[in-house]
Amino acid sequence: MDDTAPPAPSRLALAAREALEEGGLLASSIEAFAPRSAQQALSAAVAEAFQSRGTLIAEAGTGTGKTFAYLVPALLSGMKTIVSTGTRALQDQLYHRDLPRVRDALGVGLKTALLKGRANYLCHHRMHLAKGEPRFHSREMAAQFQRIVAWAGRTRMGDLAEVEGLGEDSPLVPMVTSTTDNCLGSECPFFSECFVVQARQRAQSADLVVVNHHLLLADLALKQEGFGEILPGAQAFVVDEAHQLPDLASQFFGEALSARPLVELARDAVAECKEVPSALASLQEPARELEQATRALRSAMDDLPVRGTRQRASELDASEAALEALAQALAGMQAALEPLESAAPGFEACLFRAKDHAARLRRWRDLEGGEPPDDAPVPADPDDRAPPPLPDDVDSVRWYELSARGFRLSRTPLDVAGPLAEHRERSRAAWVFTSATLAIGGQFDHYARKLGLQAPRTLLAPSPFDWPGQALCYLPKGLPEPASRDYSAALLDAVRPVLEASAGRAFLLFASHRALREVAALLRAADVPWPLFVQGEAPRGLLLERFRASGNGVLLGAASFREGVDVAGDALSVVVIDKLPFGAPDDPVFEARLESIRRSGGNPFRDEQLPQAVIALKQGAGRLIRSERDRGVLVLCDPRLVGKSYGRVFLDSLPPLPRSRDIDDVRGFFGGECRPVVPAPTGEDLF
Ligand code: SF4
Structure with missing residues (x-):
């Protein structure tokens, strides 16, 4: 716990604690509510941050009950509060399930609203x-x-x-x-x-508004240039799943041009002719050319890697020619729309889009004339304008990404600490950043630096689970270096006895899709007795549904399965991590960030790669134990965990799991009826 907390708790902190204690308001009205000391400490720290308009970074281990911990002081404070969650699904869950229960238990009649993106x-x-x-x-x-x-x-x-x-x-x-x-x-x-206008009006008059990070950041990106606020001026912000914020912020403080809006512009311009049929004659051809030029650029980029820098794209003559053709098609669209500007509001909006896309394209190509158009039509909300372009002097990377039929040309800033800090200071509000994965070895320096926070108040609220009783961390012996050719086969040899002991019921999480496919093929060739659910072979939701229903399934997934997947109970009893999840070497933004750290005299491995991989590993490991009744084994295969000095940073960042290198301990764990049979409580002596 942080020892900088003020000695005398505020009234709000006392009231929050009291509501969450044994016999408190929540225990007396919410069925199955279990008071937890870590939850009370977190709630009190959130209350202090609210009270002092301060900033708090809080890691809340799995099972702390962090949602109730921040909702209680937020509702008791009466302050205008924005709660931001990672996804729309979490937003719905918070707004429709958690919030009404806490509000009813506290008996407060505050107005709440749910606000999503348009x-x-x-x-x-x-x-x-x-x-x-x-x-x-x-x-x-x-x-x-x-x-x-x-x-x-x-x-x-x-x-x-x-x-x-x-x-x-x-x-x-x-x-x-x-x-x-x-x-x-x-x-x-x-x-x-x-409905968009109505949702915003409801949010403006509410005391507590639930948003998601995309909406929050879209708002911040606009406010950066002083355009005003979509969200109501709040006195407190609570950012849940806060580990996602820095990377998402890079997207929002940057800019992009992708294939879809270009095709949509062409189609919308033609659709608008429904209102003014005579316009079709002059718009049909430029619209067709724009669609064609967009498709032609995608085809021209076929010979490039899926992701790369602007520099890499410029090495291909065909893509340079296609970029120029696209610029000309946009100019043609603009010329056709100009005389129609006053014929219908839809044409005015299309003209603005054509100019805006053309300016983005010029900036991405680093050509003169990339200034944004200044004659935007008046949007539904006066504050709802496209974000301003990224200033030229910001350290940024220009890069592209290809999908099956589309492309995205992006310009991404390498550091968002400055703009985030600027906004936070200007808001004069309390800011709470919380997640199950923010600390590296118990320290918050990395996260605080990314957010531009100087000496913030911090709190580590430990998971209340009985880790020695509920879980085991198994580190198989004798695996080769992860880069070696036979790593996948060796991994399977090490993992198979675990799957036999657990009768399937496992997630196998991979650092790369290539490794995922290799192991899936090996498992199939070995004709294993467990049903296999492989990422990419069915939609994520369907895979999870089938995995849960199977009762003995083995699910193979990559990065997207490390987060936001909740399988409580017996269906999931093993999580295998194949390699330490260091950032992908083909990610141009990550590479450019490392280079920028190197240029400014930092150490890219220590300052970026290691912390990023620790957070990713914690996310994956966090899938294992989701409730007091769960039991399971975490299998960490990468030999660097014990062979390299930095391995300890990963192990020290995990919950207090007992560790073993002996497969018999795994067998004992699954053979035991109630309690695991594990020899060493901490495993320190095993390494
Ligand atoms: S065009 Fe804009 S103002 Fe009109 S209904 Fe759609 S969202 Fe609302």
């Missing part, structure tokens, strides 16, 4: 344009669209999460939602019934 709300204008469009690829898609139209007539919130069976990545979503580019704002004929 892509989550039905846009009447876009839906109107899509009616009668021949864009539906299948009968099912047309039927789903009709269901959306019917739902639009009865929904109160307009949140697309209410539409059953509509996936986040459905091609219908961009057809019935708006972007800052295509929203008509106050010129919109549907403005008075607009």
Whole structure:
């Protein structure tokens, strides 16, 4: 615990503790609520940060109950609070499940609101344009669209999460939602019934608003240039899953141009002709050329690696020629739209988009004339403008990324500590950053530096689980160097006895997709008796559902399975980590960041690579024990954990698991009815 906490707790801290104690308000009204001392300490620290308008970084180990720990002081304080979560699913869970329970238990009648990004709300204008469009690829898609139209007539919130069976990545979503580019704002004929405007109005009048990091950062990125606020001026911010913030902030403080908005611009310009049919004659050809130039650029980049720097792309003549052709197609679109600007608000918005895309493209190519257009149409919310371009003097990397049919050309700042700190200071609010994975070996220096925090107040709230009783960390002996050719086969030899002891029920988490595919092939060739669920062979949600239902499955996943996956109970009893998850060498942003640290005299391994890998390992290990009743074995295969001096930093950052290098301890663990049979409580002497 931090010893800088003030000696006399504030009234808010005392009240928060009291509410969470044995016999307190939460215990008396929430079934199965179990008071936990780490939760009370966290809640008191959050209360102190609120009270003093200070900043707190708090790591809350799995099972601490951090959501209740911050909601209690937030609701008791009466301060205008923004709570930000990592994903929309977590946002929904917090708003619909946790928040009402805590609010009812405390008996406070505060107003709360859920605010998502505009892509989550039905846009009447876009839906109107899509009616009668021949864009539906299948009968099912047309039927789903009709269901959306019917739902639009009865929904109160307009949140697309209410539409059953509509996936986040459905091609219908961009057809019935708006972007800052295509929203008509106050010129919109549907403005008075607009769900985006209504959601923001509700947020502005609420005491506690639940947002997600994307929305929070979009707001910060705008505020950086003094455009004002989408979110209401808050007195306190709580950032949950805060380990995600620095990397996400780089995206938001940077800028990008991708294939989809270019194609959408071409299609939207044609769709707008519904209002002014005579415009079709002059727009059809430039729109076709823009779509074609976008596709041609993607094809021209086929010979490049999936990710690379601007420099790498410029080495390919075909991609340079395609970039120039795209610039010309955008200029053609702009020329065709200019005379139509006043014919309909939709054309004005399209013209702005054409100019904006052209300017982004010029900046990415590092050509003159990359200034943003200054005649943006008035958006639905006066503060809702596209973020300003990244200033030229910011240390940034220009890079590209390819997907199956698209591309993204990005300019990303290498350090976001400055802008984040600037915003925080200007807000004059309390800031709480919390997550299960923020500390490296019990220290917060790395995270604090990334956020631009000088000597923040910190707290380590340990997981209340009985780690020696519930878990074991097994480090197999005799594995070769992770870079060696036979590593996957050796890994499987080491892991198979564990899977036999546990009867499957395992996650195998890989640092690379290549290793994942190799081990999947080896497992299949060995005709193992457990059903295999392999990332990439089915959607993530479906894989997890089948894994849970199987009762003896083995799931093979890469980085995306390290986070946000919650499988409590017997279905998951083993987590295997193949290698220490150091950042991918082909990630241009990561590489550029390391180079920037080197240039400024730092040590890239110590200052960036090691801390980043420790957090990733903690995330993966955190999948194992999710409740007081879970039991399981964490298998850490990488021999560098015991062979290299830095291995200890990883081990010291994990919860207090007993460690063993003996497979018989694993067998004993799964053979024991109630308690594991583990010889050494800490395993210190094993290395
Ligand atoms: S104001 Fe914008 S988001 Fe709202 S209905 Fe109109 S176009 Fe759609």
